Amino acid sequence: MNTSINGIYSLEITSAESENGNTAFLIFHDGRVHGSDDVGVKYSGRFNSASEGFTVQLQLLAPQEAQLSESLIIEFFLPEDFLLKPYVPIDTKNGPLHLRFDKLGEPASDLIFDPQHPIYTTSSGSVFIV
Secondary structure, eight states, rough: OOOOOOOOOOOEEEEETOSSSEEOOOOEETTTTEETTTTTTTEEEEEEEETTEEEEEEEEOOTSSSSSOOOEEEEEEETTGGGGOOOEEEETTTEEEEEEEEEEEEOOTTOOOETTEEEEEEEEOOOOOO
């Protein structure tokens, strides 16, 4: 049974060797993913339904002062029960990471992404900047 992952999430990102990491905020909405983390990295990408879960592709764009020296694209699989797991392990070219997701809420049914700017708006005028 494949369910929707549309939603607003907090994400703890740690390396496999350390429990210290970054916290990110992500919006999954109608095949798109956008967000940012506590060090200024911006996330932009897509997700698709797959057998028993979801495939996710994210581009990470770091500010110049961050330790990430270039834009990084990561691809990973989220099982349907990813919210029940202590973390989801993924491999990147910079080493393995552990991702822990917490769902904060549902996006508004009228959430619209503006591809010219990293924002979502609703018909009531609410704006989410990512």
